[in-house]
Amino acid sequence: MSKAVSAMNGASFAGLAKVEETGLGGMITLRGDFASAPFKAAVKAAIGCDVPAVRKIAFGEQGAAAWMSPDELLLLVDYDSAEAVVAQLCDALAGEHHMAVNVSDARACFAVSGEGAREVIAKVAPVDLDAGQFEAGDFRRTRFAQVAGAFWRDEADVFHIVCFRSVAVYMFNLLSTAAHPQSKVGVYA
Structure with a gap:
């Protein structure tokens, strides 16, 4: 590779x-319902911060979450951990309508x-x-x-x-x- x-x-x-x-920076496009409790919990668990307000970026222990649109966040994480964070998000949001994609490259x-x-x-x-x-x-x-x-x-x-x-x-x-x-x-x- x-x-x-x-x-x-x-x-x-x-x-x-x-x-x-x-x-290189790890970047994840995350789409979903910002009002959903599982969505909020998944972001908090993955990044360590709450879903940011409109046109804001919030920082947590494991990265940052930036508001892209009413149903889309850009998550900023360590490049080497992006795939693992996507997997974590998909597990946490199983059964919820969402999309989590590693767009780092x-x-x-x-x-x-x-x-x-x-x-x-x-x-x-x-x-x-x-x-x-x-x-x-x-x-x-x-x-x-x-x-x-x-x-x-x-x-x-x-x-x-x-x-x-x-x-x-x-x-x-x-x-x-x-x-x-x-x-x-x-x-x-």
Whole structure:
């Protein structure tokens, strides 16, 4: 069996902000009824957190759960444990209408950090990033120029981005161009 590799082999760029591919991450698409007690219990057991509120990400001992839609979560776990977590979820949700799929190898992950991170994201995603509008723990599905993606901001003001692996090079180049030192707009300065 071949060794798993990330989409960009840890590529990084430093400019107005640091853009870096963060490597392999375990990701599970989980669909079901958020109001169902067995669904809530399965998420809590697998990740260690409650089902997040709309447009939020919640963190637990074993990973995170991000709100994708009224019946879909993106679970973030250790890459090597994704298959086991899917099996655990399927066992816990037997008899419940659900879908749990390991999508780790179909995704790429990036981080944008530093003083200009907010400006870099604002240049390419149609999301209001003004102070008080997009805080730590907020999560959005959106477009980054021509491609679909999702992102959240953590407590350290780092933006984390997930996109399809097939557009990883485009995403990296887009973010790097937006972070070019000569492209400063200064909206969030």
